[in-house]
Amino acid sequence: MANAFVAAFEILSFGAIIVLIVLGLGIIASMMGIFNFAQGEFVLLGAYITYLAYAKGLPIWTGMVAAPFLVGALGFVLEALIIRRFYAAPIVAMLGTYALGLIIRESVRGLIGGFYLTVPEPIGGSIDIGTMHISAWRFTIIVITLLVMVGCYLLLSRTSFGLRMRATLENPSLARASGISTPLMYGATFAFGSALAGLAGALIVPVFSLYADLGIRFLIQGFVAVMVGGVGSFIGPVAGAGVIGTLSAALPWVMAPVVADVLVFVLAIAFIKFRPQGLIAGKGV
């Protein structure tokens, strides 16, 4: 019983980490139709900013709070300078964002000297329930992921900003005719997606430590999650991330980890073959 509880918690916590990473990726892919291959590096930058705060002796919380804003701001600038030129050609956009990601990744590798660096959790240690120990920080990540998910959903579905964002992305010319500044909305959406990646990086760096390939490690998993969940809505990629994250964490409990690793992808490919539109089809929130 205790064992089952620990297993459920661990699986849930890894699922939450994947959801957190995919949120930003999903918003950019669904709302803008751009597959941002630099998303992993935005996660890395969030992690790096948190590390910098720690290395400078500031409280780690300050780094975690600053990360989404700084990475979001960078996303806004990059959208205006680079991404904007690629909207007409999504394939070229993939290559462009991949190049961008490569530049960021190798720069960070240079800055941290290729090492693996630890960043402590603001809330460390474990929560003890009887004989069981569960990680306090992983528990915090689950809570924050839930809050961020609900927050994003409300922002997109209930606010006028969300409405204008969806209008811009669904029918830009009509949106422009209605007096919405579409370039600004594109920039804001990309910045928002980047900020979520920055937040994800800041929150996961205490778990995985900082290294240059931190972001790219999750990129493939993230894209598979988006495909499984379905492009076009906010909920789709999130649901896909939940499924992929949970599967990747759960399968090693019942089979050899090397087999589990491959099986997740095999299952995902089989699923997409039979349901190409993904778990949740259609546009909307």
Next chain:
Amino acid sequence: MFDRQLSRRRFLSNFAFASGAVATGVGSWVIPAPWANAAEAPIKVGIATDLTGPIAYAGTADANVAKMLVKQMNDAGGLLGRPLELYIEDTASNESVAVGNVRKLIQRDKVDMVLGGITSSMRNAIKDPIVARGKTLYIYPQLYEGKECTPYLFCTGPTPAQQCDEFIPWLIKNGGKKFALPSANYVWPHTLNVYARKVIEANGGEVVFEEYYPLDQVDFSATVNRIISNKVDVVFNTVIPPGVGPFFKQLYEAGFLKNGGRLACVYYDENTLNINQAAEIEGLASCLDYFKVLTKENPFDAKIQAAYEKDFPGNFLFAAGSAATGTYRGLKLWEAAVKEAGKVDRDSVAAALDHAKIAEGPGGPAEMVPGKRHCKMKMYTAVAKAGNYEIVGRSDGLVDPKEC
């Protein structure tokens, strides 16, 4: 004023050093011989190591050691009255790039010896261009899984026997009998575990489980659960970064250390200490040929360490896990062999290197085992305490590599 002059002189000497290094293509560096000798050409030393890519921190340290030693040898009058010239090629943590760059060393620069390669896959990729087609001597400096018995290929890092024979009995005494072998899924852990299991069982221990993970796996909840529920005493870890950090953290959070469990990891050196918080790896035991803490008891180690840190202050540490000590040992053994042979052709040097000895090196003396092309050396067991190592065991004499 005094300070300023000193720093300006220092700057000029560094600048001279830097301008002396000539770039001859992407990733190639030559540090030419410091004096011209009309009678005879310089001896060419080739270094092929990972200056870029994920393990650049290790390769850069190895290249630094080579620069330091070649400079020392030249300052002492060179070898056989000839100056040494250092050729450094980047293997870029990428085997296909490496083979091309190593060919440059062999065919264009015609070096007399190549030292380098860090991973076993890199050694396997570059040994053929060096030894078979290149007809050149090759020295491999990293700790590895053993079983490399190619002629003209000499290994100067620790083997499984050297890392297990003294270490595992210590672990059984200071940890317990029940071992878990969580491992990354590639050649080094697979081969090392075969040997480790033999030693564990011969000493009355038991392997509760041995399991392999994809190299980029970062979530180990299922593994940690098995370790806790099987009441494992010693985790003999061969999971590598990036997985090892999250793995140790999850073990710590699950109360493994609190319950008296012992972590063991034979590649852990000063570089890897920073992957985790000190508390998460408190008591982690490692067994290597050198730890920085030895500088306190061994004057020669203190001398090497100080010389390295003076020339190369910064993040690229002189550490055993990144093959820096093996590089040092390899170059000094080769130097001894060249002196004995009196010439630099491959067969004469290989014949002398076969039984070469150095009285002083990182961690103590070292000598090649005749006919085996592997190196006897002193081994140390160290335990991590509050973010530093403390030596808890020393081999009585030089430990046999038991290879070939």
